[in-house]
Amino acid sequence: MDYSGILSDRAVRIPPSGIRKFFDIAAEMKDCISLGVGEPDFITPQPFGAAGIKSIADGKTQYTSNSGLKELRCAVSRYLKSSTGVEYDPLTDVLVTVGASEAIDLALRALINPGDEILVPSPSYVSYAPCVELAGGVPVAIDTRDENMFKLTPEEIAEKITPKTKALILPYPNNPTGAIMEREYLEKIAPVIKKNNLIVISDEIYSELTYGEEAHVSLASLPGMRERTILINGFSKAFAMTGWRVGYVAAPAQLLAVMRKIHQYAIMCAPTAAQYAALEALEHSFRNGYAEVKEMRRQYNERRIYLVNRLNDMGLKCFEPRGAFYAFPSVKSTGMNGEQFAEKLLYSKKVAVVPGSAFGASGRDFIRISYAYSVEAIRKALDKIEEFLDELK
Ligand SMILES: Cc1ncc(COP(=O)(O)O)c(C=O)c1O
Structure with missing residues (x-):
């Protein structure tokens, strides 16, 4: 055929x-x-996996709510408050997803009208540009440079903005370069984001894996940025849980409601046993200081x-x-x-x-x-x- x-x-x-x-x-x-x-x-780590296995043995094998287990959303909210300083209401601002991967796709599908341009720093993770295209948008590459340690500069962003630009993907810590954006560099790009009324999809999946003096800083924690940031993170990298497929997105309630709707129709909910394992990953880490x-x-x-x-x-x-x-x-x-x-x-x-x-x-x-x-x-x-x-x- x-x-x-x-x-x-x-x-x-x-x-x-x-x-x-x-x-x-x-x-x-x-x-x-x-x-x-x-x-x-x-x-x-054994205790995280054991909690997932126990949930199956205990018969917790049904769907969870579309947004994800309430206890897990509460734990995510607590984690985000302590790691970024930003408050997210577990009932309205947090959605549990099938990895950060699903969160990236949801954010793009929730934002894009046909022909909208999305700024994608390059080099970066392979799925951003294809997901933009699948959502009907146009990925616009911003080439970051070795001599800037692959950080994003306000000039590089401004140069690519057109009336069709809707959002910027902020992929730091970065795959593949290992670059990070410290607070002072985020402060430099915040005005251009605000001035051009952009939404930022901040993929912070490697937030726990930074190696300098300063821990990862989320753009959402900068003044005026929470309302225009879709924060994406998950359990795959820091908690060594790639195969469990659990991530999450935290965003202003009005944005999150649209993402939740797409998630509800396309996915229903993240795997239940994996959500219990993720819950234990956070609760265990709260108890033992992330050992x-x-x-x-x-x-x-x-x-x-x-x-x-x-x-x-x-x-x-x-x-x-x-x-x-x-x-x-x-x-x-x-x-x-x-x-x-x-x-x-x-x-x-x-x-x-x-x-x-x-x-x-x-x-x-x-x-x-x-x-x-x-x-x-x-x-x-x-x-x-x-x-x-x-x-x-
Ligand atoms: C930058 C980045 N974002 C997202 C993902 C996907 O993560 P997840 O396993 O949570 O879907 C990866 C995986 O390699 C990644 O490198």
Whole structure:
């Protein structure tokens, strides 16, 4: 049967993720070391998982309310108050979603009218631009630059604003660069957001994984910004719960009500057992001062320092990533772009990394290396990358 003309043009037009392409090759390759995956190598801490299992054993197997378990929304609200200083009413301002992924999609679908432009910093997480397009909007890339440590500047935002601009995606801590936006940089972009009446979709999924003096700062905590921020976060990264599929969105009630409506029709509710596990992740962390999260962050930090030092020592220039669990070195010195480098490295040394171009055209001369792997795996892979570079000389 000929399906052309049957499928949605919009959906067909969207390119497949540049990450998957490499993994499909790597998965078939024997003894391949991958530093490509963007998820914690830690398994879910036992008490969190146990709470999910117990909820099933106790027969809590029905749907929850569309918004998610009330206890979980209360815990999220408490967490957001303590981590960002911002108040969100658990009854009207918080929605539990199927990962941050669903929250991103909901926010875009709730905001976009056909042809609306959404500013998407580049490089950034692969799903933003396709989700904008699927919602009928137009993604407009803002190229962030290595020399600015991939932070977003007010000038870069202002340059891309047109009468059709509706929202800005604020993806910090950033995947793939590891860049963060400290308070002083958020303060610089806030006036341009306000002046142009933009809504900000702030993807803070890596908020617990920052490695400087200053903890993550949410844009919503700046004066006048709560009312124009859709804050997205979840349990996948900091709590090592990717497979459970629980995230959330917190936003002004009027925005959240529209997102809840889409969620109600498309999803019904996030998985019930996973919501109980997420609830325990927060309540357990409130009780023990986030011991598990802190320990994982300590280990990520050790790996980060080791990885970045070695990359710079071997001539792959890498600015210091201060968040998430990725390094984003430039491979320009090798005369190759990121895609050529990643492909050659994979076939000659069986080491998988992701070309920076998978995250936007401005990532062309870079590769993304994840340090969500054991130090041993990172060391082995780096030895091979060093060999690879020596052979190029
Ligand atoms: C920046 C960013 N946002 C969102 C997600 C999706 O997270 P979740 O597992 O909560 O859907 C990811 C996953 O890699 C990510 O890197």
